[in-house]
Amino acid sequence: MKFLIKTQRGMEAVAANYIKDVLEDAKVWIAPQGYSGLVLVETEDKDAEQKLFDIPEIERVIPVLFEVPATIEDILSVSEQIAAYIKEGESFAVKTKRRGKHEFSSVDVNVALGGKIKELTNAEVDLTFPDKAVLVEIIGDRAYISITGKEEWKKFTPEKIDARKLFKKVTIVQMPYWGDYKACRNFGEKIGRAAQAFEVRELIIAPKEKMDAYELMEFIKGVKIGQESRHQIQREAYPWKVEKVPVSVWDLYQVIRDKRRNKRLLIITDPKGHSVSEVKENLAKDLYYAKEVVVFIGSSEGIPRGLFRYADYVIDLAPYMTFATEHGIPAALIVLWTIYEEELRKKGDNV
Incomplete structure (x- = not known):
């Protein structure tokens, strides 16, 4: 043989x-x-x-x-x-x-x-x-x-639910990193790569107050570099067309005003929030029915506490742990997808 x-x-x-x-x-x-x-x-x-x-x-x-x-x-x-x-x-x-x-x-x-x-x-x-x-x-x-016979390990199978069912309606509101120019660009690259990797609906870079224009410029340059590098890999790896995630800049307080006014589902990630297990049942249903899910992620500082009362959920992704800035997007979206997928399977919606 x-x-x-x-x-x-x-x-x-x-x-x-x-x-x-x-x-x-x-x-x-x-x-x-x-x-x-x-x-x-x-x-x-x-x-x-x-x-x-x-x-x-x-x-x-x-x-x-x-x-x-x-x-x-x-x-x-x-x-x-x-x-x-x-x-x-x-x-x-x-x-x-x-x-x-x-x-x-x-x-x-x-x-x-x-x-x-x-x-x-x-x-x-x-x-x-x-x-x-x-x-x-x-x-x-x-x-x-x-x-x-059928392959045991395969990327795309009928049993798997397409994660883009959730991510295509998720808007990430990311506070920018500030400080040393090189660090700003490095963090920007990681955030741009993460947002593009999950193919979210939009990435909004949202300063909470006046900040140094050149620090913000370096951060945005980094976002563009990270997004471009990930998009190139996606174009080669996926059998479907992958669009670049739209990136915009908006004042943090105006974002929450606008999204709240338009009745979007607002989620703030913060160590002071509720654990996922406490809220996942209601959160799963809200994720399923929401037209747009807006996730707020901090940076060098967390999301201002005054905005908590406008959010539908303030969640602690991993109690007693604080994520690094570049881990915010992957951690939040993987947790939300896990909750959302359970709800889809309950409803028999696996298309």
């Missing part, structure tokens, strides 16, 4: 040494044809797959069912044998990873082999959550073909 092992890049030699320890008869090829993060293993041990899974340096163990020359014609030559693994009523997808130079693309393989399997089985193609995945791993002039 042959296995294609995947590891973190640079860890293939470490994994190979452990493989030799647990599979005495194994023939091992490290980084075949120079491709890092891969190990090919051939063994007669019937318990090999489980033994390989017990090595933490190994990320994926792919049993090779078919090995053929790396041409579309040769790959299609085993399509009938592949089709035998897909039962009636199951969905499937062909996923090809191509390494090396070839006269065809990965998409060409997916289309050709996927079409042949559909013709043979009449099974439905599901590129997102297939019951069976046909993996075609091409390394130079050889193609290694495997068939797996």
Whole structure:
């Protein structure tokens, strides 16, 4: 039996040494044809797959069912044998990873082999959550073909509720950091990155009083730098279009006046507030029905106490702890999402 092992890049030699320890008869090829993060293993041990899974340096163990020359014609030559693994009523997808130079693309393989399997089985193609995945791993002039079930670890699954259901209606009101110019910019970068990471509705930078214009300028520059860097990563990582979070500047007291007047849900995070467990039942319902959720987060100083009476909730995210300025946005939004998700599941709203 042959296995294609995947590891973190640079860890293939470490994994190979452990493989030799647990599979005495194994023939091992490290980084075949120079491709890092891969190990090919051939063994007669019937318990090999489980033994390989017990090595933490190994990320994926792919049993090779078919090995053929790396041409579309040769790959299609085993399509009938592949089709035998897909039962009636199951969905499937062909996923090809191509390494090396070839006269065809990965998409060409997916289309050709996927079409042949559909013709043979009449099974439905599901590129997102297939019951069976046909993996075609091409390394130079050889193609290694495997068939797996549903992935255990996956970013996007039907069971997970999209967190953007909440975050797209959250406005963050962040007091700016002030002081040393370099520190202002550093904190601004972290806050801009955090706001963009959660794709909130808006980030409002809200000084509570007159402050040094150049300190504020450095903070805002930092916000822009942090936002840009995170947005670039999102564009590359997500299969959907990600918009930049709008950023504005507004006096803190005017923000709370305006949002209160327009009946938005106002939440202030402060160590003097109620613990989350005390208010989560009512807060969950209010989060669910709110058109906009406005979360106020302090900086070098907390939110002025005089504003507490205008808030719907003043919550202490972690009693007896005070968060660093750059941790305010992630801590608040993760807590609110946990509460909100419970409410969605109660209502059966998981779309």
